[in-house]
Amino acid sequence: MKQSSAQISDLTAAMIAVRNDRDRDAFALLFDHFAPRLKGFIMRTGTGSGQAEEIVQDVMLTVWRKADQFDPERAQVSAWVYQITRNRQIDVIRKENKPLPEELGEDPSAEPDASQILAVEQEAGQLKGALARLKPDQREMIEKAYLGELTHQEISTQTGLPLGTIKSRIRLGLEKLRHELKELR
Amino acid sequence: MTTITHHAPDALLAAYAGGSLPKPFALAVAAHISLCLDCRAAYEAHLATGGAVLETTNSEAVSDGLKSNVLDLLDAPVTEKPVYQRSGAFPGPVMEALKGKPPRWKSLGMGVRQSILSDGRDGSVRLLYIPPGRAVPDHSHNGLELTLVLQGSFRDETGRFGVGDLEVADQSLEHTPIADEGAPCICLAATDAPLRFNSFVPRLLQPLFRI
Numbered sequence: 015m016k017q018s019s020a021q022i023s024d025l026t027a028a029m030i031a032v033r034n035d036r037d038r039d040a041f042a043l044l045f046d047h048f049a050p051r052l053k054g055f056i057m058r059t060g061t062g063s064g065q066a067e068e069i070v071q072d073v074m075l076t077v078w079r080k081a082d083q084f085d086p087e088r089a090q091v092s093a094w095v096y097q098i099t100r101n102r103q104i105d106v107i108r109k110e111n112k113p114l115p116e117e118l119g120e121d122p123s124a125e126p127d128a129s130q131i132l133a134v135e136q137e138a139g140q141l142k143g144a145l146a147r148l149k150p151d152q153r154e155m156i157e158k159a160y161l162g163e164l165t166h167q168e169i170s171t172q173t174g175l176p177l178g179t180i181k182s183r184i185r186l187g188l189e190k191l192r193h194e195l196k197e198l199r
Numbered sequence: 200m201t202t203i204t205h206h207a208p209d210a211l212l213a214a215y216a217g218g219s220l221p222k223p224f225a226l227a228v229a230a231h232i233s234l235c236l237d238c239r240a241a242y243e244a245h246l247a248t249g250g251a252v253l254e255t256t257n258s259e260a261v262s263d264g265l266k267s268n269v270l271d272l273l274d275a276p277v278t279e280k281p282v283y284q285r286s287g288a289f290p291g292p293v294m295e296a297l298k299g300k301p302p303r304w305k306s307l308g309m310g311v312r313q314s315i316l317s318d319g320r321d322g323s324v325r326l327l328y329i330p331p332g333r334a335v336p337d338h339s340h341n342g343l344e345l346t347l348v349l350q351g352s353f354r355d356e357t358g359r360f361g362v363g364d365l366e367v368a369d370q371s372l373e374h375t376p377i378a379d380e381g382a383p384c385i386c387l388a389a390t391d392a393p394l395r396f397n398s399f400v401p402r403l404l405q406p407l408f409r410i
Contacts, residue, residue: 038270045266050258057259067265074269079277089243092250100218100249111280112218113225115232115239116291142251157256160249162218170210 022086022131029091033081034124045074048095056103059161069106073099085122087130090138100162203235205364212238216245223317223324223389226292227345227365230387233290234347234363288350288362288385293326302326309333322391329353329384335376342391344368346376351384353377 025047031040049070056066076098084094104112145153155172158164164172207215207228214220215228232239283294289302293316302314310330317324326349329335335346335353345367352361355374360366368374378384 038273041273042266042270045269049261049265051253051256053259053261055253055256058256063259066259067261070261071265071269071272075272078273090247090250092254093243093247094250096249096253097216097246099253100216104218108222110222113222113229113292113295115229115242116285117282118239138247138251141247142254145248145251145255156248157252159213160217160245160252164214164217165219166210166214166224169213170208 022128023135025091026086026131026135029077029081029084029094030086030126032078033084033122041078044077044091048077049074052095052099055099055161058157059103059163061103065106069099069102072102076102083117083122086126087123087134090134092138096160100160104162203237203361203363205358205360205366206235207231207238207241207365208367209241211367212242213245216242216249221321221391223322224343224345224391226296226316226324227347227387227389229292230290230349231347231363231365233285233292235365290349293349293387296324304328311335322389324387324389327384327386327388329378329386331378331380331383333378335378335384335386342370345389347387349385349387351382352379353384353386354379 025044028037028040028043031037032044052070052073053063053066056069057063061069073095077095080098084091101112101114104110145156148156155164159169211220211224211228215225215232220228232242281299283291283299285291286294289297296316304312304314304326306312311333312328314326314328315323316326327335329351331351345365346360347365348360348362350362352359352364353376354360355366355376357366357372357374359379360376366376
């Protein structure tokens with residue numbers, strides 16, 4: 015990995031070790047971090063403890079099996095795990111597969127750029143900080159939106175929903191995508 | 200790649216990321232994101248926010264055996280679901296809805312054709328094929344309607360829509376989309392209402408028949 019003065023987080027490093035080296039100890043670390051959070055997250059939508067654990071198991075196995083799709087230059091581990099979790103919840107609850115966008119043509123780089131990873135992590139950290147500073151009712155609306163409990167009409171008419179806060183954070187991902195597109199041409 | 204000028208509104212992307220969109224709309228948004236880097240980036244920003252919510256949700260202790268169960272299953276054989284690749288004008292999610300086969304077009308008259316991908320309680324989604332200069336058939340404007348251009352282009356009172364553009368229309372929009380000259384226009388059209396009729400009369404005829 016290209017050197018950088020700051021350190022990338024243990025979670026990102028573990029995910030890269032799972033992806034590149036099929037590292038079981040690293041996977042165990044990811045499990046310890048995510049499994050209880052996932053269970054709490056899933057149970058918030060009214061799913062019982064037993065079924066929630068089944069979904070946690072499916073999600074963690076997908077993290078292992080689809081690790082080659084994880085791109086730390088574009089997404090933080092938590093964002094990637096969130097996506098897998100919501101897709102799995104929808105598949106289980108609605109008994110149908112959620113349509114997903116095409117994967118980008120390029121495989122994630124095996125030697126990711128540490129400064130880009132750090133920038134993505136920094137952005138995610140700022141996002142978490144912004145969430146923590148919201149008023150309780152605003153925070154509740156955000157949580158409902160990302161638990162799939164608000165329709166798009168409700169999201170668009172919620173005046174208290176600070177989506178603008180989020181939009182201001184997309185700059186990095188967008189720049190990265192533009193950069194990749196240029197390389198593909 | 201042509202320049203996409205009509206994007207998915209942010210609330211739609213947030214609802215897609217959160218998973219509350221009915222499947223017909225989810226398909227239209229997934230297909231649009233497949234063609235539009237701007238909306239892919241915005242979608243990934245929503246996933247990042249979802250990740251932040253996940254990180255800050257209260258934890259629940261998992262059963263003692265869960266971790267060893269999962270570790271034991273890491274090398275268990277799995278049957279991979281097929282991944283549908285883009286084919287011609289059809290992005291991967293549309294190919295998946297077509298189950299990898301070419302569309303089965305049914306004539307609607309005047310050279311206009313449709314291929315219904317799904318029609319159920321949560322709405323409908325279909326492909327439309329409109330020859331140059333012809334009008335796009337009515338999409339049963341009960342509620343919201345998303346139209347994604349996959350080939351060619353069309354124009355209406357609100358502007359021009361080319362490949363990758365997503366038109367978001369609610370009941371209040373009175374418009375008459377006409378396919379431009381050049382290649383036939385192929386669109387993916389999704390509504391949150393079931394189709395009202397088995398066959399459609401192209402919009403140009405509607406004033407005559409007052410449907």
